Amino acid sequence: MGNSCVTGASSHSKKEQVQKAVEAPPSPVEQTTFKWTIDGFSSLLDLDKGWTISRVFEISGLRWYLRLNPRDTKSGDQNEYVSLRLQLSPASVRSDTVVEATYKFFIYDQLYGKHHEQPQVCHNFQTTSTSSGTSCMIPLATLKEKSSGFLVENSCAFGVEFIKVTAAQTNDATEKLFVQKKVNKISSIPEVYTWDIDDFFALKSPSHSPDFELHGHKWFISIHPSGFDKNGNFISVFLTMKVTDILHENSANLVELDIRIKSQGSGKDNGQKGRCEFSKNATSWGWDKFILLEDFKDCSNGYLVKTKCCIEAKVAVIGASKME
Template identity: 60%
Template sequence: MGNSCVTGSVQSNHGQSQEPNGAQTTFKWTVDGFSSLLDKGNGWTNSSVFQIRGLNWHLKLNPRDTKIGGVKEYVSLKLVLAQQHVRSGTVVDASFKFLIYDQSYGKHNKEYQVSHNFQSTSSISGTSYMIPLRTLREKSSRFLVKNCCIFGVEFGRVVVAKGNFMSETLFVQKINNICSDSQVYNWSIDDFFLLKNPSTSPEFELCGHKWFITIHPSGEDKSGNYLSLYLRMKVSDTLHQSSGNLVELSISIKDQETGKHRKLSDRCQFSKNSPSWGWPKFISLEDFKDSSNGFLLKKKCCIEAQIAVIGSSKIE
């Protein structure tokens, strides 16, 4: 298949032990056209934000993950709790399972149990090396059927319970479709020390959408030890609440002397519910202000956003 279709759903699990506040809840994420995602190489793809137990979450999928120092490839999942929906100092004690489904029987027979304390300073769970990629791609495998895989996360004990249903369809396009070739915007800042916290770049247009960069010169936490950077899409009123765009995003702070830029990348979905993605701890202010690194010279710095729209999504 040329395109990838990624479908997610949130639903209640019945026939299992239930917490006093309601039934356990599962998010299922179907990747139809798995080979198209593999062709994009090592890297994380984010699901849309979904709400379970009154909190906002999203999954991260890496189809070509490797262990440190290793060469063997794994299909890995992470679960992320949106920090902005957790009060400062709050700990969300959650137990959950990462799942991969045997499509011949409609049941999962590969799972990984996780217990994790999500905090405002640490929202990403540990990685689960669910299954070697080679195993998943074997002809006898029931996990990969007609180029389709189904992953999931099953929640056990979570502080807030809320039962609802929603689904997501993510269409990952072939290379050279839509705006898969990256487009670049450079924001030159003449005096970093005059920036407010936060400050925004001038509005710019790439890949048929309008954007701006948000910078927090002294970070978002009280410590003030880090510089934060985000890319925000200017979402038009015509964009449906259930629509989104899958974007390959890179943000760089340029080294003005040697070209050894500080660059972070991700694959994210922009929508009305999540118009902004980025990094609260992009770089320490100590490293940024060290003139030997070339990031800040004579009060000047340059931030580059590189954007490629590689798909679209629909939530039902």
């Protein structure tokens, strides 16, 4: 019986040791990164100049996205540059909060591991400044050199590493984006929906179009007649993909969108274009300041005839991505 008691005590001691091990997990990794791999990079270059937006990713409890311009320019310089911006998603912007983030951008060397690294940057993200400054990374010609290792088999990878954020940090996030060729791809052909509004002055803020289907996905247009911030100076317009139409929480669609308020007279349409990734974290993209309300109501432009107006959405799904 004595041996039994001793054995029991020994067993209990081991159990305590196991419990202590479980209760003391390893510390989380302090630095977190987001890697954005783009397959079919040449197809991205074939598109109109401008910024392409990554999917929304979460790091340090906040939502962010990257903006890439592969054909950026500098004043007085004829060269084209590959540029990146870091943007704090509107979902994480608080009017009474300043998010201080220290980070650096990368272009990954896929052959030799000698990544092109930008100097460390510190930026305060807030309501009046949700985007970092543009960083001209390297000349486009340098990125395309075979010896650089940046562009391999028409694929390149960009990244941002967060050194310090005011919020708690989380694990790394990675995305791979595939951009389809512009020609001979049925999914690259824009499809169009037209929303005829009979009485603009009867619209609520926001008001939504009927659901419509383009490229096998269901969408709707939202309009804020007095602006998203209700300041009464601008009309805000957004395009939303129905959440139930997004197949998986880790997937996203790269969409080229062209939204226009049609001129019903001899004037020109007023439109905005963009390339954005629609995912479960970001189902809606658009413009807070789509058009000045004063310009919209100006009879000479033909946007508003009596009470009628017309909004056109042109959508092309040009790529897809998946978090890894």
